[in-house]
Amino acid sequence: MKLDQQTIQLAAITLLNENGLEALSMRSLAKALDVKAASLYFHFKNRNALMEGIAELISGRICQRLVKVKDCDFYQLAHILREELKRVNDSPKIFESTYPFTPNRTKLIMLGMKLMQDLGVDKQHLTVAGNMGNNFVLSYVADEQYFARDTERQMPSEFAAQFTSPIDLANPDEAFDYGLNVFIHGLQATAK
Amino acid sequence: MKLDQQTIQLAAITLLNENGLEALSMRSLAKALDVKAASLYFHFKNRNALMEGIAELISGRICQRLVKVKDCDFYQLAHILREELKRVNDSPKIFESTYPFTPNRTKLIMLGMKLMQDLGVDKQHLTVAGNMGNNFVLSYVADEQYFARDTERQMPSEFAAQFTSPIDLANPDEAFDYGLNVFIHGLQATAK
DNA sequence: ACCTGAACACCGTTCAAGT
DNA sequence: ACCTGAACACCGTTCAAGT
Numbered sequence: 277m278k279l280d281q282q283t284i285q286l287a288a289i290t291l292l293n294e295n296g297l298e299a300l301s302m303r304s305l306a307k308a309l310d311v312k313a314a315s316l317y318f319h320f321k322n323r324n325a326l327m328e329g330i331a332e333l334i335s336g337r338i339c340q341r342l343v344k345v346k347d348c349d350f351y352q353l354a355h356i357l358r359e360e361l362k363r364v365n366d367s368p369k370i371f372e373s374t375y376p377f378t379p380n381r382t383k384l385i386m387l388g389m390k391l392m393q394d395l396g397v398d399k400q401h402l403t404v405a406g407n408m409g410n411n412f413v414l415s416y417v418a419d420e421q422y423f424a425r426d427t428e429r430q431m432p433s434e435f436a437a438q439f440t441s442p443i444d445l446a447n448p449d450e451a452f453d454y455g456l457n458v459f460i461h462g463l464q465a466t467a468k
Numbered sequence: 469m470k471l472d473q474q475t476i477q478l479a480a481i482t483l484l485n486e487n488g489l490e491a492l493s494m495r496s497l498a499k500a501l502d503v504k505a506a507s508l509y510f511h512f513k514n515r516n517a518l519m520e521g522i523a524e525l526i527s528g529r530i531c532q533r534l535v536k537v538k539d540c541d542f543y544q545l546a547h548i549l550r551e552e553l554k555r556v557n558d559s560p561k562i563f564e565s566t567y568p569f570t571p572n573r574t575k576l577i578m579l580g581m582k583l584m585q586d587l588g589v590d591k592q593h594l595t596v597a598g599n600m601g602n603n604f605v606l607s608y609v610a611d612e613q614y615f616a617r618d619t620e621r622q623m624p625s626e627f628a629a630q631f632t633s634p635i636d637l638a639n640p641d642e643a644f645d646y647g648l649n650v651f652i653h654g655l656q657a658t659a660k
Numbered sequence: 661a662c663c664t665g666a667a668c669a670c671c672g673t674t675c676a677a678g679t
Numbered sequence: 680a681c682c683t684g685a686a687c688a689c690c691g692t693t694c695a696a697g698t
Contacts (some may be wrong), residue, residue, distance in 0.1 A: 303671075377623060377624050405650070407607070408607075411607035415600075418564070454593050454658065459654055461653070462655070470662095494692085503663075506694085507662075
């Protein structure tokens with residue numbers, strides 16, 4: 277078996293989509309690649325470097341899609357982010373647990389901050405606003421994947437009864453748009 | 469040594485504040501309590517039940533503080549949430565990884581949604597808005613604790629140079645307020 | 661009722677040794 | 680250069696056995 281960083285990362289993503297982050301161990305990954313666990317350490321310093329690589333790979337996919345978008349605004353960026361994050365199960369947890377300033381991720385962060393500026397955010401609040409946008413998308417996808425995993429993890433019935441017709445859970449796309457607009461309009465309202 | 473659920477939870481919180489979530493194992497926790505790891509399983513079904521208990525304990529603290537606040541609005545709720553979450557290192561990760569519908573947590577969620585309603589959010593978007601508020605505070609505290617842990621994890625210098633004077637990182641309280649206002653004003657702007 | 665010894669099936673990681 | 684066997688120091692969890 278001929279290994280390299282990309283094959284390992286792609287195999288890891290396959291495992292993530294099958295069984296989630298908990299089931300992705302160096303040993304299970306090695307087994308999926310028909311190789312021994314120790315072999316992986318020739319290509320990655322440790323498990324964390326592998327996770328960092330996966331986050332960076334996903335960021336690369338996003339960057340690739342972004343170059344095709346002209347006059348990209350924050351609204352479009354958020355939608356592309358969500359779409360690509362959804363392609364990898366537990367990707368939000370991976371992004372949250374790895375060092376964020378790898379090349380492609382840094383590009384995304386800088387683009388995000390530039391787009392915040394376009395929305396009228398002042399320089400003193402660029403990093404807060406950027407983190408907020410980042411966290412909004414990551415958390416939203418995390419929630420989507422969480423509720424998609426087991427239907428039993430739903431809200432208890434007495435809870436749902438309290439507030440009538442929360443159809444937002446059934447309309448994840450519309451709900452994401454709503455949340456995104458809350459954020460964008462909030463930025464603009466606070467900016468002026 | 470006389471054990472009960474609360475003593476175990478409090479010892480766990482002490483360990484969290486000393487070394488973070490990674491260093492909190494059933495074995496290290498048992499050692500801190502001068503007991504064997506197997507003993508903990510008499511009081512908690514498993515590690516996850518212990519974590520759920522810690523999240524519930526923190527939620528209880530928040531509920532206690534909330535009863536003393538009259539005419540609590542979402543702004544105040546968010547501030548109290550942040551304060552209590554900050555008292556326990558890695559509490560956001562614990563909240564994100566445990567079942568959210570335990571008694572005190574459910575109270576908080578329902579209060580949050582009621583306060584969203586007061587802000588003019590329509591019924592169809594109550595759960596999205598509630599999740600957003602929840603995620604905003606959790607992510608903010610997570611970021612605060614992340615950057616407080618190691619100063620080396622700061623942004624690379626070429627990055628900071630790009631955008632001048634992001635004093636928000638130095639003013640975490642003001643930055644939190646800014647983000648919170650973005651959210652609240654966004655809800656109101658989207659509501660009408 | 662409450663705790664423990666000992667075991668099981670896992671982890672991540674290292675490193676001398678193989679090709 | 681690339682992979683492996685074997686080991687080290689850990690995990691969470693179970694359960695018969697002790698008091």
